[in-house]
Amino acid sequence: MMESLRLLAHDLALSGGLPASFQYGFVTNAVLCALLVGPVLGSIGTMVVTKRLAFFSQAVGQAALTGVAIGILIGEPPTAPYASLFGFCVLFALALNFTKNRTRMSSDTLIGVFLSISMAIGASLLVWVAGQVNVHLVDKVLFGSILTVNDLDIAVLAVMSGLVGVVGLARYNRMLLASFNPQLAKVRGVQVAFLDYVFVVMVTVITVASVKIIGAMLVEALFLIPAAAARIWSGSMRGFFAITVAISTVSTLVGILAPMEFDLPIPSGGAIILCASLFFLAATVSRLFTRHAS
Amino acid sequence: MAEPLIRLDGVSVDFGGQPALDGVALAVMPGQVVTIVGPNGAGKSTLLRVVLGLLRPHGGTVWRRPGLTVGYVPQSFQVAPGLPMTVRRFLTLAARGLDEARLIRALDEVGLPPSLLDRQLGSLSGGERRRALVARAALRKPDLLVMDEPVGGVDVVGQAELYDRIGVIRAETGCGVLLVSHDLHLVMAATDHVVCLNRHVCCQGPPHAVGRDPSYVRLFGAQAAAALAIYAHRHDHRHDAAGHAEPLDGGGCRHDG
Numbered sequence: 001m002m003e004s005l006r007l008l009a010h011d012l013a014l015s016g017g018l019p020a021s022f023q024y025g026f027v028t029n030a031v032l033c034a035l036l037v038g039p040v041l042g043s044i045g046t047m048v049v050t051k052r053l054a055f056f057s058q059a060v061g062q063a064a065l066t067g068v069a070i071g072i073l074i075g076e077p078p079t080a081p082y083a084s085l086f087g088f089c090v091l092f093a094l095a096l097n098f099t100k101n102r103t104r105m106s107s108d109t110l111i112g113v114f115l116s117i118s119m120a121i122g123a124s125l126l127v128w129v130a131g132q133v134n135v136h137l138v139d140k141v142l143f144g145s146i147l148t149v150n151d152l153d154i155a156v157l158a159v160m161s162g163l164v165g166v167v168g169l170a171r172y173n174r175m176l177l178a179s180f181n182p183q184l185a186k187v188r189g190v191q192v193a194f195l196d197y198v199f200v201v202m203v204t205v206i207t208v209a210s211v212k213i214i215g216a217m218l219v220e221a222l223f224l225i226p227a228a229a230a231r232i233w234s235g236s237m238r239g240f241f242a243i244t245v246a247i248s249t250v251s252t253l254v255g256i257l258a259p260m261e262f263d264l265p266i267p268s269g270g271a272i273i274l275c276a277s278l279f280f281l282a283a284t285v286s287r288l289f290t291r292h293a294s
Numbered sequence: 295m296a297e298p299l300i301r302l303d304g305v306s307v308d309f310g311g312q313p314a315l316d317g318v319a320l321a322v323m324p325g326q327v328v329t330i331v332g333p334n335g336a337g338k339s340t341l342l343r344v345v346l347g348l349l350r351p352h353g354g355t356v357w358r359r360p361g362l363t364v365g366y367v368p369q370s371f372q373v374a375p376g377l378p379m380t381v382r383r384f385l386t387l388a389a390r391g392l393d394e395a396r397l398i399r400a401l402d403e404v405g406l407p408p409s410l411l412d413r414q415l416g417s418l419s420g421g422e423r424r425r426a427l428v429a430r431a432a433l434r435k436p437d438l439l440v441m442d443e444p445v446g447g448v449d450v451v452g453q454a455e456l457y458d459r460i461g462v463i464r465a466e467t468g469c470g471v472l473l474v475s476h477d478l479h480l481v482m483a484a485t486d487h488v489v490c491l492n493r494h495v496c497c498q499g500p501p502h503a504v505g506r507d508p509s510y511v512r513l514f515g516a517q518a519a520a521a522l523a524i525y526a527h528r529h530d531h532r533h534d535a536a537g538h539a540e541p542l543d544g545g546g547c548r549h550d551g
Contacts, residue, residue: 050377177387180373187346187366187440188388231376235414240378 002151030146033213034252040161042248045227046241051179054224059115060204061220063092064211066122068141072129085208093204144215144269146256153212160209164202215269229280232287251276298323299359299438299470306353314340316494322470329473332491338474365436367427369443373416382411388433400429404459421448432463439471457484
């Protein structure tokens with residue numbers, strides 16, 4: 001299926017229906033990834049921001065680094081260590097959520113501790129195993145590399161996006177209520193603790209599936225920045241959701257395509273987040289001026 | 295005799311060996327307003343959590359009428375600053391299939407104008423937010439309305455009005471109401487049954503008798519008792535420093551705990 005899509009894009013590019021760069025298969029791959037990553041990370045981002053889980057998603061994103069290192073260590077292919085990635089990150093997120101529910105520690109302290117431990121393990125292992133494989137692997141894991149995305153990566157991303165979309169949208173309102181007042185939601189019949197786990201796993205699997213494109217260091221920024229910018233511009237929950245998805249999708253597309261078009265030697269992850277940051281900057285500045293005017 | 299909406303018998307809760315509730319019995323009948331009063335740390339909120347099913351008691355039984363719908367007005371309600379959420383959207387989170395007319399009626403029942411629907415939840419004043427919370431709870435058509443300090447942050451005139459409105463909701467829907475409050479004075483006037491709680495049920499009864507009980511002076515302070523002065527009862531025990539009940543061999547109730 002992927003092959004026929006690429007052929008179609010190739011033909012369209014030759015006949016002038018698409019920009020010339022679509023002659024290359026990896027450009028079609030990249031655009032497909034962007035159209036998956038942008039909307040999914042954006043829409044989850046609205047909930048990450050509402051639930052104030054920005055720091056949590058950062059911890060999960062950087063746990064991916066450790067996941068990759070473990071994968072290489074146990075002999076998975078360095079470019080697709082998905083078993084270790086999913087295994088470690090889901091375990092990490094579940095353990096973090098479990099501990100958060102059972103201690104009186106404030107969650108930022110706890111997340112900080114978990115993040116540091118996982119980073120220490122990840123950094124140590126990665127430097128150790130980097131000797132066995134290509135050293136450039138490290139910056140690909142950290143900052144994303146759209147050029148190396150293959151059909152397996154796209155399939156993983158598509159399956160996870162579908163899963164997260166179906167599971168998440170059906171529970172959006174219940175999660176929203178629980179984020180305001182957990183007790184109120186419980187009385188309403190919402191299984192708050194269970195939903196928390198569902199959400200944590202959702203964030204984790206989509207983070208892992210996006211690491212190839214955006215990189216472990218920056219994937220959480222795409223949860224955060226589009227939603228943060230959209231919050232400034234929107235007056236309703238529906239607008240918030242729509243604007244977030246729009247910013248996130250545009251940023252991902254531009255961030256992936258611009259370096260290819262202009263032959264810039266920058267990683268896709270960095271470009272995507274920089275583009276999203278421009279939206280955030282614009283939103284902040286426009287708010288400053290409207291405040292001033294009123 | 296109708297069956298109660300909820301009935302608690304001998305409910306006890308411990309927090310790390312410290313008794314928070316000790317052998318509490320409580321029942322709410324349809325259409326009845328029951329008010330729990332008691333000093334800080336008396337276990338009022340803990341009792342409410344047991345009633346709501348949020349906390350499993352360590353002893354005793356909790357019985358709910360099968361299929362009971364509960365509307366809950368929490369004591370605190372935080373909205374993330376800047377979160378784009380209109381009052382309309384917030385109210386529709388209460389139940390499925392609520393139309394505009396129903397939302398406007400719900401706001402009207404708590405004394406809020408229809409224009410509030412388009413306001414941001416975060417921009418409401420404390421009093422407006424309390425009312426919106428009551429409206430949200432009422433939208434669920436509850437059999438039992440549970441409210442933790444429902445008039446906190448509402449000005450004095452508004453408090454009396456809000457209690458009136460709660461009375462109207464009760465009369466219209468026939469729901470039972472369970473209140474927790476410090477606002478003894480106003481609550482007493484709007485309630486059928488008072489439960490005086492200090493880790494156990496000190497006393498309970500209808501707030502009809504006029505008179506000053508010495509126990510209120512001790513339990514709630516002279517001013518509160520003077521303002522209240524409509525509910526008389528006798529205590530047959532005192533509390534020691536840890537809050538445990540001890541029988542009294544005469545005289546009034548002394549709440550030193």
